[in-house]
Amino acid sequence: MKRALITGITGQDGSFLAEFLLEKGYEVHGLVRRSSSFNRARIDHLRSDGRFRRRFFLHYGDLSDADSLHEAVRQTKPDEVYNLAAQSHVGVSFHQPTYTADVVALGALRLLEAVRQLAPEARYYQASSSELFGKAQEVPQSEKTPFHPRSPYAVAKLFAFWATVNYREAYGLFACNGILFNHESPRRGENFVTRKITKAVAEFATGLREEPLALGNLEARRDWGFAGDYVEAMWLILQQQEPDDYVVGTGETHSVREFCQLAFSEIGIELQWEGQGVEEKGLDRKTGKVLVVVDPRYFRPAEVELLQADPRKAKERLGWQPKVSFPELVRLMVQADIQELTKKHQGR
Ligand code: NDP
Numbered sequence: 001m002k003r004a005l006i007t008g009i010t011g012q013d014g015s016f017l018a019e020f021l022l023e024k025g026y027e028v029h030g031l032v033r034r035s036s037s038f039n040r041a042r043i044d045h046l047r048s049d050g051r052f053r054r055r056f057f058l059h060y061g062d063l064s065d066a067d068s069l070h071e072a073v074r075q076t077k078p079d080e081v082y083n084l085a086a087q088s089h090v091g092v093s094f095h096q097p098t099y100t101a102d103v104v105a106l107g108a109l110r111l112l113e114a115v116r117q118l119a120p121e122a123r124y125y126q127a128s129s130s131e132l133f134g135k136a137q138e139v140p141q142s143e144k145t146p147f148h149p150r151s152p153y154a155v156a157k158l159f160a161f162w163a164t165v166n167y168r169e170a171y172g173l174f175a176c177n178g179i180l181f182n183h184e185s186p187r188r189g190e191n192f193v194t195r196k197i198t199k200a201v202a203e204f205a206t207g208l209r210e211e212p213l214a215l216g217n218l219e220a221r222r223d224w225g226f227a228g229d230y231v232e233a234m235w236l237i238l239q240q241q242e243p244d245d246y247v248v249g250t251g252e253t254h255s256v257r258e259f260c261q262l263a264f265s266e267i268g269i270e271l272q273w274e275g276q277g278v279e280e281k282g283l284d285r286k287t288g289k290v291l292v293v294v295d296p297r298y299f300r301p302a303e304v305e306l307l308q309a310d311p312r313k314a315k316e317r318l319g320w321q322p323k324v325s326f327p328e329l330v331r332l333m334v335q336a337d338i339q340e341l342t343k344k345h346q347g348r
């Protein structure tokens with residue numbers, strides 16, 4: 001039985017990856033942080049699933065605390081390590097740059113050191129990001145596109161990317177980067193733009209919301225896929241003969257505005273845009289009700305305008321392709337939020 005250690009297991013990707021590996025027969029160990037209220041809603045179903053009782057374990061630890069990482073690696077003796085933990089919000093990283101760098105950049109280095117010292121045969125996956133391309137030097141972006149990070153988060157991820165390459169070259173570690181483009185799901189954190197939109201749409205649909213949804217830059221374009229598809233790519237990256245780095249994305253790009261438009265159309269509302277810049281508003285074409293406003297609080301000091309993957313290497317070498325299309329992704333997120341709200345509301 002293979003053993004995997006996952007940092008960030010309580011997050012969106014960690015929870016999908018844990019499910020995926022448990023279904024494959026792995027013993028899965030996850031690193032969790034202590035918090036004043038429980039942060040395990042995304043993995044509770046795995047803990048209560050009888051099939052996984054003897055194969056699913058959690059360990060307290062933190063990427064800022066090297067001792068806890070050494071302890072986790074020593075105790076679990078993993079075959080595969082997936083470093084998914086991060087302060088992962090780009091906007092927040094402008095407010096907490098030092099903390100973000102400590103966790104994202106030095107955190108990855110601390111974990112690589114623990115692996116080098118205690119489990120050098122283990123295969124290591126680093127959650128790298130399309131944010132590395134930032135002010136993109138070309139469109140679409142491949143493994144060969146130069147990096148130009150645009151936020152403290154992306155700068156920290158750049159360090160983690162090169163630390164991973166360096167440990168591969170210097171110590172022969174089987175260390176790989178997955179340069180993943182945005183991937184979403186009903187488990188996406190509520191302050192990322194897709195989930196923020198789908199949750200608000202669900203609130204309008206169920207009559208729980210009156211005030212408009214406030215968004216930042218509507219023109220930003222992203223390559224959005226479904227998180228459940230992307231964790232398979234992470235695993236495939238570690239199953240290859242040689243360690244390497246891969247771009248993972250759909251190859252399509254859509255704006256925040258398009259995402260918004262499509263999400264509202266799921267509940268039968270056609271958005272009509274009026275005004276410009278911070279005065280711009282999205283209205284219900286039928287009733288004239290203002291549903292979306294622009295709020296400069298959500299603008300970033302430096303923005304990433306356009307991301308679009310060139311995922312040919314992943315397709316050719318890993319045999320990986322996304323299964324969920326953009327319209328399907330929007331639909332499944334809106335429907336899941338409506339279902340969740342309806343359940344909560346009925347329970348009152
Ligand atoms: P989430 O924000 O959903 O999850 C982040 C995870 O990291 C949580 O489990 C969180 O724990 C944990 N964490 C945060 N800080 C620490 C710390 N100091 N020590 C230990 N654990 C910590 O992120 P995603 O699942 O969306 O992303 C997973 C990884 O992939 C991240 O590294 C992200 O930067 C990267 N990435 C994500 C992409 C995406 O589109 N989702 C695209 C490209 C890269 P807690 O629950 O306690 O907060």
Ligand code: GDR
Nearest residue numbers: 088090129130131181182191192193194215216217220298
């Ligand atoms: P991103 O995701 O920064 O790409 O990072 P996010 O959903 O936060 O932003 C995407 C784009 O939407 C614009 N935007 C808004 N963003 C948020 N959060 N809230 C808003 O109200 C809003 N309005 C417009 C943003 O300016 C941006 O252009 C995600 C994270 O998962 C990272 O960890 C990961 O590395 C990258 O994806 C790939």
